[in-house]
Amino acid sequence: xxxxxxxxxxxxxxxxxxxxxxxxxxxxxxxxxxxxxxxxxxxxxxxxxxxxxxxxxxxxxxxxxxxxxxxxxxxxxxxxxxxxxxxxxxxxxxxxxxxxxxxxxxxxxxxxxxxxxxxxxxxxxxxxxxxxxxxxxxxxxxxxxxxxxxxxxxxxxxxxxxxxxxxxxxxxxxxxxxxxxxxxxxxxxxxxxxxxxxxxxxxxxxxxxxxxxxxxxxxxxxxxxxxxxxxxxxxxxxxxxxxxx
Numbered sequence: 492x493x494x495x496x497x498x499x500x501x502x503x504x505x506x507x508x509x510x511x512x513x514x515x516x517x518x519x520x521x522x523x524x525x526x527x528x529x530x531x532x533x534x535x536x537x538x539x540x541x542x543x544x545x546x547x548x549x550x551x552x553x554x555x556x557x558x559x560x561x562x563x564x565x566x567x568x569x570x571x572x573x574x575x576x577x578x579x580x581x582x583x584x585x586x587x588x589x590x591x592x593x594x595x596x597x598x599x600x601x602x603x604x605x606x607x608x609x610x611x612x613x614x615x616x617x618x619x620x621x622x623x624x625x626x627x628x629x630x631x632x633x634x635x636x637x638x639x640x641x642x643x644x645x646x647x648x649x650x651x652x653x654x655x656x657x658x659x660x661x662x663x664x665x666x667x668x669x670x671x672x673x674x675x676x677x678x679x680x681x682x683x684x685x686x687x688x689x690x691x692x693x694x695x696x697x698x699x700x701x702x703x704x705x706x707x708x709x710x711x712x713x714x715x716x717x718x719x720x721x722x723x724x725x726x727x728x729x730x731x732x733x734x735x736x
Contacts, residue, residue: 591711596734598634599613600615602728605720617632628648645659700715
């Protein structure tokens with residue numbers, strides 16, 4: 492599935508970063524395996540147990556890392572902190588912007604691998620619904636096209652603290668989890684997202700942009716851009732979804 496991604500997720504936004512190629516943004520981890528040097532004889536023995544501290548050697552209240560002096564000095568301080576946490580966790584008007592995404596949709600997606608190349612097409616369905624008491628919109632995509640079957644899941648929400656819309660996406664054409672963020676233009680009723688993906692052929696990070704037009708509540712249009720051979724953005728994706736119910 493070279494150059495996997497013919498679809499757009501979460502309003503089509505996440506897949507923009509994946510369409511040129513599968514990503515591998517997840518950090519590599521290594522597991523240390525114990526060898527001959529890690530013998531049981533290196534573990535503390537009975538002699539070590541005999542050096543156990545007495546109660547008098549244990550830290551007292553003055554040395555405790557969570558002593559009372561580290562906490563808010565009065566009830567008003569604690570109430571203010573709790574109020575801040577509550578405000579940050581409460582969905583607001585910015586979350587309501589996502590409401591028009593909810594429901595069942597069908598769509599057609601077109602992708603150009605490079606400027607002037609023939610497009611590849613896909614058709615499918617999208618199901619979106621609120622989760623976690625209206626904090627996030629969950630999207631499930633199933634589609635088929637020139638490059639085979641496609642399935643994906645995404646989540647989008649509004650971060651009250653950072654003042655940004657944030658989205659996470661994963662699908663069957665990659666092992667990477669894609670993250671992107673952006674803002675909403677209330678005048679044009681369009682969302683603007685930006686993210687990066689790693690080109691598997693070069694290993695380089697590539698920037699991507701997308702515009703998601705929600706001005707028509709029953710017909711959404713998404714356009715995606717990536718850098719072309721000359722380094723300038725070119726339109727490599729267009730998706731149109733229509734509401735079923």
